[in-house]
Amino acid sequence: MANGSGRKGGTSSRKTSSTRRRQPARRRTPAARKKSPKLSTKSRAKKTTASSSARRKTSSPARRRTAARKKAGSAGFPLFRQTGRFFLRATTAAFFLLAAGLVTLLIYGRGLPPVGDLASARKEPRVEIHAANGEVIGIRGQDRGQPIDAADLPPHVVGAFLATEDRNFYHHVGVNPVAIIRALMVNVKAGDVEQGGSTITQQLVKNLLLTPEQSLHRKVQEMLLALKIEAMYSKDEILSFYLNAVYFGNGAYGLEAASRRYFDKRPEELSVGEAAVLAGLLKAPSRFAPTADENKAISRAKVVLAAMVDAGVITHAEAKAVSFTRLADIAETDHAAAYAADYALAEAARILGGVEQDLLIETTIDLPATRSSATAREVIAAKDDLYTPEVQAAAIVLDENGAIHVLIGGNDYRQSSFNRAVQAKRQPGSAFKPFIYLTALEEGFRPEDMINDKRIEIGDWAPKNYKDTYAGMVPLSEAMARSLNAAAIRLQEEVGRENVVEIANRLGLKIDDPGPSLALGTVEVTPLELATAYLPLSGGGVVAEPFIITRISAADGTELYHHEIERAPRLAVSPDVLVPFDHMMREVVTNGSGRRAKIAGHYAAGKTGTSQSSRDAWFAGYASGLVGVVWLGRDDDRPMGSGHRAMSGSHAPAEWWSSVMTASLDGVPAREPTPYAPEPRSDKLLSHLAAILGVRAPRERQGPPPANIEDIISGEAGPDASGYFE
CATH class of the missing domain: 3.40.710.10 (DD-peptidase/beta-lactamase superfamily)
Structure with a gap:
């Protein structure tokens, strides 16, 4: 009984098992059929649905595993399906990015300046003015100096600029999104513009090709041009263009002009401290120029040295060993002949109808005499108490030809x-x-x-x-x-x-x-x-x-x-x-x-x-x-x-x-x-x-001379010319 009862119970509990043997249908007696009411078609459908639902709810783990295998089989290869979905999404994103890029080019790319010849891309002509002995007395316009090749510079000179301006220069494509986001966060936190996100390539574009206008239109153009430049030139070429174009204050554009102006050296001869000073000028040339405020120039140079140490350009010991004595002196460059240089430039513009290209102007100026005259004035001013600091001076010397x-x-x-x-x-x-x-x-x-x-x-x-x-x-x-x-x-x-x-x-x-x-x-x-x-x-x-x-x-x-x-x-x-x-x-x-x-x-x-x-x-x-x-x-x-x-x-x-x-x-x-x-x-x-x-006595008036010497010699001046030459 117990076993029979157990088996019966077991059979009853496994009615929904997929492995049970199908039992022969039981015939219902007429009495049973008579006792059971007939269901309509609709009722039978409801009953069938309810039975199916009950069977699903009471399905065993084995049945669920079988259903999962059937589902997997009907799905095919899941890896291929996932790859296809990723490819579809990537293609769609690329399409929209390409469309956005084309729209950007159409809106902002029109009228962009060419980037095929950056070596000659200048905003103003460069005019070099020489004294009579050939010595330079002034450079007007943009004194870019002689072009330099970044590959020829010592590592500490290049490193000074990269450490402060663009450490990832050799790793980006002209635009650095990470730097832009970082600068944006710093500036928002500070409530002021304390950090820039422009790469050296973007700064090159700003210096040579675009106006300094601060607008979204100009910024987008700057990025587009930076990408074009990166695609056309090598990194060393771009860095050379940049170092030849950037402004260092006191009229000096480019590293060669700045090295000559501040230290009377070639860029290859710059020490670590001098390179730090010049790199520090780029933040604010007029404020950090050693000729304007030596203390500010030194403070800024120390910031550059710290950046060089952080970037691994120099060691901490090398930075501590830097001396800033005799920082810079351009007094000789701004000698008194600078006034003559200005006048010569104005005369050149009058003669040529304007200055539209680079020029070399040779003048009549006696530079040694000019320097001696300026020194003599200082000596006289120092000993004459009437010659106060408010008293200005001017001097001019001509020869009989007018030079x-x-x-x-x-x-x-x-x-x-x-x-x-x-x-x-x-x-x-x-x-x-x-x-x-x-x-x-x-x-x-x-x-x-x-x-x-x-x-x-x-x-x-x-x-x-x-x-x-x-x-x-x-x-x-x-x-x-x-x-x-x-x-x-x-x-x-x-x-x-x-x-x-x-x-x-x-x-x-x-x-x-x-x-x-x-x-x-x-x-x-x-x-x-x-x-x-x-x-x-x-x-x-x-x-x-x-x-x-x-x-x-x-x-x-x-x-x-x-x-x-x-x-x-x-x-x-x-x-x-x-x-x-x-x-x-x-x-x-x-x-x-x-x-x-x-x-x-x-x-x-x-x-x-x-x-x-x-x-x-x-x-x-x-x-x-x-x-x-x-x-x-x-x-x-x-x-x-x-x-x-x-x-x-x-x-x-x-x-x-x-x-x-x-x-x-x-x-x-x-x-x-x-x-x-x-x-x-x-x-x-x-x-x-x-x-x-008080009475005027009669005198023999000699009168004005004839028109010119040639008339006197030729005798065409008339009788009034007699007596002018022996």
Whole structure:
């Protein structure tokens, strides 16, 4: 019973087993059929479904395993199906990325600059300016220096830049997404731009090909161009382009220019500390330049050294051994000839109609004389208490052909690049008086003729002499030598202001008649204009146009301009008139107000000048074929001292003029002046009486000279030309 019962129970528990043997169907008795109600088709379907569900719920583990195998069999190969799904997704993503890339190219890729010739891709022309001896006096535009090859540089030089600018340079494709994300996180956390995500390739694009505009459009273009450059050039080539293009401050573009500018070395000769200084400049060239703030430059260089240690470029011991003594000095580069370089560039632009390409400009500048002149000015300023730091200076020296040998436009170009020698319009004071005496000589006066130096009033105007002292009756030569105001005004009114203005214009000063104050130099002129007007006084009456450029060449050596000396010069003053005039001008230096302007071994002639209230102090003159003008004054036009303790042309300007001319005349043979011998005149007594009475005595007017020397030689100048040449 028990076993039977157990088997029956076991059979009952295994009714749903898939391994049970099918039992023969039991026949139902008629009574049973009668007892069981008939089900509709719908009811039978529900019952069948319920039975199936019950069987699934009560299925055994073996049945489930069998179902899994059937399912796996119907699925085929699962690895192939997974691979297919991955391939489908990857293809779809690639398609959309390609489509996005094409759209980006269409939107941002139009108008991109070419990247085929990065070696010549420059934003501004480079202009190199040479002195007469071939030495460089200035580089304007972008001084990129000579191109260098990164492969030739020492590892510590290359490592200094890679450690701070792009450590993964040799491992990315031009754009570094990791660096961009890292920089973004740092900047968001700091609330400021403290770190950049641009690669060296992107910086190269920014320096050479695009504008500095900060916009999404420009950033996308930068990335596109970086990718193009990486596909076209090797890493060493890209690094070389970068080091040749980046800005290091003080006008230096490129590593060679920076090495020369700051350390007077080739890039291959840079020490570890010097390389760190230059690499540190890239963050902020003007702020970290050693010439601007040496302490900031050293602090920044130490940051670079730490980065080099961290990147494995140098060891910690090597970094500690770096010394920053004699960090950098570019004082010699910014010497006084920088003003001449600026003027030469401006003249080149005028001659060529603009500067559109790299140029080499050869000038007339005497660099040794310019340097000596600048040094002499510093010496005079140090010992003259009236020469305060606010007082500026200018000097210019020309030869009789008009070539500019010295041009100094201020005390220190680094502090002020304003070129006072060619741009500052100032009152010449008594340096204008030679034009009055020259007019008188043309009108028939002679140096020994007398003029009355006494108080003079013209309307409401009553000018005074220096210290309000008067000399009475004096010869014209003495009146000019002592720079007597009353005598000069009286002579000007006697010969006629219109004639004074006319002869000044003839000599090159384009002025109008301001009234009687003209005799005191109340017109405004630049030092260059005054020197140009003095040129005929030294050069036998011949007018010459000042020039500073002898030759302009393109980068390939093609000559674009060559200066030609005028073959038929214009004669502005008769040489006969200049003989007594020269005598009077030499008297100023020998016995008059310009005694400090004497030049050892040369006959100097010139005139002091001091404007009202000592706002300007001048000395202008010539010696042995050179004309020089120096000026001192304040940019704000305030007086230089007051009363008897005021700056005048007879002191610091005359002394500086002597030094400037001495340096300029080095090696130039001394020129002997034509002697002047006073001649007895029958009308001398009449002249004296006329001067006393204030009446103009009749004189034989010599008049202006003929148009040019060739007309005199050919005889086409007419009878008025007689007597101009022996």
